[in-house]
Amino acid sequence: MSALIEGRDGVWEYTIGLEVHAQVASSAKLFSGAPATFGADPNTQVSLVDAAMPGMLPVINRVCIEQAVRTGLGFGGAIARHSVFDRKNYFYPDLPQGYQISQYTQPIVSGGSVEIPGRTVRITRLHLEQDAGKSVHDRDPDRTLIDLNRAGVALMEIVSEPDLRSPEEAADFLTRLRALLRWLGTCDGNMQEGSLRCDANVSVRRPGAELGTRTEIKNLNSIRFLREAIEFEGQRQVEVIEGGGEIEQETRLFDPDRGETRAMRTKEDAHDYRYFPDPDLLPLELDEDFIEEIRAAMPELPEARRSRFTGELGLSDYDADLLTAERARADYFESAAAGRDAKQAANWVAGELLGRLNREGLEIEAAPIPAARLGELVDLVGDGTLSGRMGREVFEAMWETGKPAAAIVEERGLKQISDTGALEGLVDELLACEADKAAEYRAGRTKLLGFFIGQVMKATGGKANPKVVNELLRSKLEV
Amino acid sequence: MMRRLGVADIRAGLASGEFSAVELVEDRLAALEGAETLNAAVTLMPERALEAARAADRRRSAGEAALPLDGVPVAVKDLFCTEGVRTTASSAMLEDFVPPYESTVTANLVAAGAALAVKTNLDEFAMGSSTATSHFGPAVNPWKATGDPRPRAPGGSSGGSAALVAASVVPAALGTDTGGSIRQPAAFCGVVGLKPTYGRCSRWGIVAFASSLDQAGPLTRSVRDAAILLAAMAGHDPKDSTSAREAVPDFEAALGGGVRGLRVGVPREYRVDGMPDALDALWRKGARWLEEAGAEIVDISLPHTHYALPAYYIVAPAEASSNLARYDGVRYGLRAPAEVVEEQYARTRRAGFGAEVRRRVLIGTYVLSAGYYDAYYAKAQRVRRLIARDFEQAFGKVDAVLTPTAPTAAFPLGEKMDDPIAMYLNDVFTVPASLAGLPGVSVPAGLDGAGLPLGLQLIGRPFDEATVLRAAEALEAAAGFDAEPEFVR
Numbered sequence: 015m016s017a018l019i020e021g022r023d024g025v026w027e028y029t030i031g032l033e034v035h036a037q038v039a040s041s042a043k044l045f046s047g048a049p050a051t052f053g054a055d056p057n058t059q060v061s062l063v064d065a066a067m068p069g070m071l072p073v074i075n076r077v078c079i080e081q082a083v084r085t086g087l088g089f090g091g092a093i094a095r096h097s098v099f100d101r102k103n104y105f106y107p108d109l110p111q112g113y114q115i116s117q118y119t120q121p122i123v124s125g126g127s128v129e130i131p132g133r134t135v136r137i138t139r140l141h142l143e144q145d146a147g148k149s150v151h152d153r154d155p156d157r158t159l160i161d162l163n164r165a166g167v168a169l170m171e172i173v174s175e176p177d178l179r180s181p182e183e184a185a186d187f188l189t190r191l192r193a194l195l196r197w198l199g200t201c202d203g204n205m206q207e208g209s210l211r212c213d214a215n216v217s218v219r220r221p222g223a224e225l226g227t228r229t230e231i232k233n234l235n236s237i238r239f240l241r242e243a244i245e246f247e248g249q250r251q252v253e254v255i256e257g258g259g260e261i262e263q264e265t266r267l268f269d270p271d272r273g274e275t276r277a278m279r280t281k282e283d284a285h286d287y288r289y290f291p292d293p294d295l296l297p298l299e300l301d302e303d304f305i306e307e308i309r310a311a312m313p314e315l316p317e318a319r320r321s322r323f324t325g326e327l328g329l330s331d332y333d334a335d336l337l338t339a340e341r342a343r344a345d346y347f348e349s350a351a352a353g354r355d356a357k358q359a360a361n362w363v364a365g366e367l368l369g370r371l372n373r374e375g376l377e378i379e380a381a382p383i384p385a386a387r388l389g390e391l392v393d394l395v396g397d398g399t400l401s402g403r404m405g406r407e408v409f410e411a412m413w414e415t416g417k418p419a420a421a422i423v424e425e426r427g428l429k430q431i432s433d434t435g436a437l438e439g440l441v442d443e444l445l446a447c448e449a450d451k452a453a454e455y456r457a458g459r460t461k462l463l464g465f466f467i468g469q470v471m472k473a474t475g476g477k478a479n480p481k482v483v484n485e486l487l488r489s490k491l492e493v
Numbered sequence: 494m495m496r497r498l499g500v501a502d503i504r505a506g507l508a509s510g511e512f513s514a515v516e517l518v519e520d521r522l523a524a525l526e527g528a529e530t531l532n533a534a535v536t537l538m539p540e541r542a543l544e545a546a547r548a549a550d551r552r553r554s555a556g557e558a559a560l561p562l563d564g565v566p567v568a569v570k571d572l573f574c575t576e577g578v579r580t581t582a583s584s585a586m587l588e589d590f591v592p593p594y595e596s597t598v599t600a601n602l603v604a605a606g607a608a609l610a611v612k613t614n615l616d617e618f619a620m621g622s623s624t625a626t627s628h629f630g631p632a633v634n635p636w637k638a639t640g641d642p643r644p645r646a647p648g649g650s651s652g653g654s655a656a657l658v659a660a661s662v663v664p665a666a667l668g669t670d671t672g673g674s675i676r677q678p679a680a681f682c683g684v685v686g687l688k689p690t691y692g693r694c695s696r697w698g699i700v701a702f703a704s705s706l707d708q709a710g711p712l713t714r715s716v717r718d719a720a721i722l723l724a725a726m727a728g729h730d731p732k733d734s735t736s737a738r739e740a741v742p743d744f745e746a747a748l749g750g751g752v753r754g755l756r757v758g759v760p761r762e763y764r765v766d767g768m769p770d771a772l773d774a775l776w777r778k779g780a781r782w783l784e785e786a787g788a789e790i791v792d793i794s795l796p797h798t799h800y801a802l803p804a805y806y807i808v809a810p811a812e813a814s815s816n817l818a819r820y821d822g823v824r825y826g827l828r829a830p831a832e833v834v835e836e837q838y839a840r841t842r843r844a845g846f847g848a849e850v851r852r853r854v855l856i857g858t859y860v861l862s863a864g865y866y867d868a869y870y871a872k873a874q875r876v877r878r879l880i881a882r883d884f885e886q887a888f889g890k891v892d893a894v895l896t897p898t899a900p901t902a903a904f905p906l907g908e909k910m911d912d913p914i915a916m917y918l919n920d921v922f923t924v925p926a927s928l929a930g931l932p933g934v935s936v937p938a939g940l941d942g943a944g945l946p947l948g949l950q951l952i953g954r955p956f957d958e959a960t961v962l963r964a965a966e967a968l969e970a971a972a973g974f975d976a977e978p979e980f981v982r
């Protein structure tokens with residue numbers, strides 16, 4: 015949904031493009047064998063190459079290339095057969111080489127798109143680059159300390175076209191892109207740990223007018239902050255322009271505590287990065303077989319799966335969205351639904367299971383009930399062995415004990431009584447005992463049906479099939 | 494007389510039991526002590542050398558097969574990182590830097606049995622043609638001109654290595670060559686210096702100057718010894734993405750074939766104004782020698798030669814400005830502390846880098862700057878491709894190219910120091926092969942009128958060091974260069 019900003023004298027529209035930095039899921043860094051583990055003690059994940067010792071040379075990590083190609087194929091980008099790593103030169107204490115190895119003019123992926131509700135957002139490019147280390151300012155009163163654990167970790171920078179028209183759309187885009195990365199297993203998408211961060215380029219204009227001057231908001235590390243930062247920045251720009259000012263092209267930082275963006279540096283003090291091809295690395299040449307192998311092993315993508323769920327399996331849009339938000343959910347659902355009624359299975363996965371996971375703050379991978387076992391429960395409800403209520407009781411027991419549904423049914427004697435013969439005697443007995451109430455019913459107080467059903471359920475310890483009881487009572491009372 | 498023993502001689506002497514490796518290494522370590530006036534050594538490695546010698550002797554007494562460089566004392570340019578032994582690049586920046594790792598090339602030599610005995614002086618970060626930009630002061634050429642007492646430059650940047658081989662202190666040394674840093678000092682000192690094809694030897698663990706040009710190679714007193722050294726140094730290294738996956742032939746076995754039928758090109762563009770007569774005459778003589786040995790001499794043209802030097806002095810400083818950015822005083826090496834980090838960078842780099850390094854970092858930073866990149870760096874890279882194409886076309890007609898190595902003989906120490914352009918002109922004949930990544934060897938071919946050595950250069954096809962060495966051997970045989978420098982007389 016596009017959104018307009020209400021100015022003092024008319025409306026303004028947003029133009030937004032995102033640059034997403036996604037840490038490549040890989041056990042090793044982009045150009046060294048050092049591990050890329052999060053949260054380790056400072057400077058314990060650092061090789062000689064990462065520390066830029068004299069004479070050390072980068073060697074490309076094949077896994078990172080595969081992940082970039084997989085991601086590019088995931089959003090329909092063109093994979094470059096020939097791409098080049100460049101050096102981006104600048105001095106910073108946590109940048110050991112004095113340059114970042116990145117891809118400037120010839121990235122590994124160009125083009126592609128991501129669907130968000132109501133819009134196709136074009137991707138400009140994806141390129142690979144090294145992360146920098148971390149400057150730690152709060153450990154020592156006088157000195158800045160450097161932690162190089164992140165230095166050299168592989169990042170994918172994914173740049174969108176300025177197609178986004180509202181903070182909501184930006185949030186949707188990042189949500190969908192994050193889901194795609196997680197779906198493909200190319201980035202864990204963990205924004206708290208910094209595996210995924212995002213810069214937003216924001217400008218405002220009168221609808222249909224020329225593009226305004228943009229500012230870049232750096233390093234947004236949650237989807238909420240992204241939304242808030244853009245909202246604030248849009249308002250700010252409108253106020254500046256309506257107040258007769260001009261927007262300066264600059265880099266800004268978002269302060270989540272105050273909910274505002276602040277200027278960091280202007281275009282004038284922008285670095286001259288002196289990009290040039292890294293002579294320590296040959297251009298990256300990918301052959302068609304390499305790309306095809308990855309393409310052939312691609313999982314079914316969320317978009318395709320969503321439409322199969324709604325089309326072939328007849329799920330509601332709501333359930334399909336919920337079940338394709340994560341690949342593990344979709345996989346779970348499909349194995350739970352295998353060979354049985356998909357809609358019923360979807361009800362159990364999207365309702366009972368996701369609800370419980372949500373309450374417990376767990377991911378579906380941690381669900382104590384395996385998909386096949388949940389499927390068995392669906393069957394027991396489907397064939398009438400269990401009532402819906404009993405099914406939910408069994409579900410809770412399965413969650414707590416990890417036992418299969420059949421075992422719990424056995425243990426608790428939970429079998430639903432659907433046998434008309436067995437129930438008929440009970441019903442007759444009840445109507446004989448409660449002849450007065452039966453007469454009242456026949457005289458028109460049909461509300462008493464609930465009372466009779468309740469009595470039968472009570473007598474059977476809740477095991478009677480309520481549908482059968484209902485039919486029996488009606489047939490007996492309405493003769 | 495262990496002094497004059499070459500690598501092949503040592504192999505034979507050890508095999509026959511004429512001497513032990515320990516005897517030889519002790520003798521050479523003593524010679525090193527006696528060569529202090531050359532200022533060619535930065536750090537001695539007696540323990541390392543003796544340990545290797547003892548291991549070689551043990552192998553021999555246990556009847557094990559000898560390794561190709563058993564007991565051979567080798568001098569190592571102080572640009573190769575040596576584990577546990579300080580590696581300075583002759584810079585104040587790394588004066589106390591002790592790497593915890595060993596370069597691939599030196600590790601290969603150690604694995605081949607060599608006794609690495611000394612780290613040698615060089616131009617700071619290999620930037621120079623005189624070894625006079627060294628933080629440790631200039632190395633001295635063992636040669637002097639007749640009747641002229643002035644000490645002379647050994648050339649550079651591998652000047653310390655060349656001086657020690659020329660003075661017969663060690664039979665072999667390692668150098669690196671970016672634009673002529675092995676070949677030019679070899680010519681100045683009257684020794685053989687081989688720059689292999691770019692990618693033939695691993696660059697891993699060599700302090701980088703210009704990554705797309707740097708290449709390790711040997712300096713020796715004979716072509717055969719250079720072949721033996723190269724075979725031990727070379728090979729693909731998975732730690733260097735630019736190291737070639739080419740098989741390493743037995744370079745020594747490729748020798749002795751003569752040059753009958755070989756076509757050798759003489760490029761007309763190398764006949765430059767102001768070339769000394771003696772050099773011009775020697776070049777012609779070299780061509781005649783090869784012709785007499787059965788080679789066919791072909792006049793060729795390498796039309797873009799003229800642009801090689803300016804292109805080189807853009808590409809090399811550009812890469813250097815970036816390669817040297819890591820010397821920031823944050824993690825290792827010199828640190829000149831300051832309150833704010835920008836000031837610490839400035840102080841550290843001002844204190845750690847000498848004038849020539851600073852000049853090249855500035856040039857390199859300038860040519861890569863926004864607005865200048867296309868005019869300088871991009872254009873230099875185009876020139877580089879044209880130069881490579883010149884050679885490709887020439888190698889359609891010839892098998893090797895013969896040129897002088899350097900435009901002059903060794904100049905007196907201190908000369909050209911105030912004139913960088915004059916200094917850069919030293920590389921005019923060596924830089925084209927560097928830009929094209931081709932193998933080149935300098936062979937001592939005679940003395941000039943003042944009794945100073947002159948070298949001739951042979952350039953070959955990529956990874957065809959075998960042919961280059963074969964032609965060099967013919968040149969060596971015809972020249973019969975057996976003069977010795979004043980230092981040892």
